[in-house]
Amino acid sequence: MQPLYHNSTQTGGWPLLNVAATCTATHALGPGLRAVVWVQGCPFNCPGCLAPDWIPMRQARTVAPEDLVAELLAHPQVTGLTFSGGEPMLQAAGLTRLINLAREQRPLSLICFSGFTLAQLRDDPPGPSVADLLDQIDVLIDGRYVARQNDHRGLRGSRNQRIHYLTDRLAEFDFASGPRQIEIQVQADHVLLVGVPPRGAITLIDQALEHVCRARTAG
Numbered sequence: 001m002q003p004l005y006h007n008s009t010q011t012g013g014w015p016l017l018n019v020a021a022t023c024t025a026t027h028a029l030g031p032g033l034r035a036v037v038w039v040q041g042c043p044f045n046c047p048g049c050l051a052p053d054w055i056p057m058r059q060a061r062t063v064a065p066e067d068l069v070a071e072l073l074a075h076p077q078v079t080g081l082t083f084s085g086g087e088p089m090l091q092a093a094g095l096t097r098l099i100n101l102a103r104e105q106r107p108l109s110l111i112c113f114s115g116f117t118l119a120q121l122r123d124d125p126p127g128p129s130v131a132d133l134l135d136q137i138d139v140l141i142d143g144r145y146v147a148r149q150n151d152h153r154g155l156r157g158s159r160n161q162r163i164h165y166l167t168d169r170l171a172e173f174d175f176a177s178g179p180r181q182i183e184i185q186v187q188a189d190h191v192l193l194v195g196v197p198p199r200g201a202i203t204l205i206d207q208a209l210e211h212v213c214r215a216r217t218a219g
């Protein structure tokens, strides 16, 4: 049986990451200016997931952690990383190496989202190196997204998800009930929606895109 976790390695045995997308500077996913890694592949398939394209367990961008560090730290004012997905805990070995390498260069904070609960991760980890990654995380936002429990507040998608302050480094930041914001970033060949959308934001974006398409067709 295939393991759930992504276990590709490069020559020398170090893990490779399977990355759906990256963002090198955002204010929408935690305090300060942050760089974000979204990994490819998630076992949960939550109805209403914002990133359905990143659920399939398929190969996306395969990259060595050491090759991703420079990209994520390109902006000199980035003070933290955020890992999301997809399911970061299925790539715990590669992400642990990534944060360790990045912290050799800068004292970064680390926020991680996971569909697994903290208890599951501690009692029955879904792959290797989960405990190592937990050791590096300052704030873990855990649990699956439940659309009917989306209260449109805070950095977690729905009320059932819990905020675990695993260190006191980001203890001042209100992850549970602060205002949400999103950013739309235009990258080389695609557009990226970054952040947890506030109430009505997706409808507004859909309407704006429809308006643009109609205007282009009419023109």
Ligand code: SF4
Pocket: 042, 043, 044, 045, 046, 049, 050, 051, 055, 085, 086, 087, 114, 115, 143, 144, 145
């Ligand atoms: S855990 Fe997150 S990424 Fe996975 S399906 Fe649920 S909402 Fe989507």
